[in-house]
Amino acid sequence: MTERSDQKERVGIVVSDKMDKTVVVAVERKTQHPLYKRVITRTSKFKAHDENNECREGDKVKIIETRPISKHKNWAVKEIVERAE
Numbered sequence: 001m002t003e004r005s006d007q008k009e010r011v012g013i014v015v016s017d018k019m020d021k022t023v024v025v026a027v028e029r030k031t032q033h034p035l036y037k038r039v040i041t042r043t044s045k046f047k048a049h050d051e052n053n054e055c056r057e058g059d060k061v062k063i064i065e066t067r068p069i070s071k072h073k074n075w076a077v078k079e080i081v082e083r084a085e
Contacts, residue, residue, distance in 0.1 A: 008065040011081060014055050015045070022073060023048050023055045025063055048075040058084025 012027035025046050033040050047070075048063045055061055060082040063075045 014059045023050045046075045047073045050077045
């Protein structure tokens with residue numbers, strides 16, 4: 001992967017590693033409710049390319065946006081921030 005400044009980066013938790021060379025990463029973000037003004041948590045799931053099948057369920061990973069790799073996969077695992085226990 002080349003280092004570019006306009007690539008989006010996200011940090012999330014691996015929720016599934018059952019596919020070959022692919023992991024599903026859940027990214028949480030906090031946002032304010034438009035009417036009630038409470039802080040609520042929104043979760044987005046991304047399929048990310050994991051070339052060496054290194055990631056395990058529960059790992060905290062950093063993913064970057066890449067070219068489309070398959071129909072649903074246009075993110076790649078950049079690094080494993082924290083291993084699951």
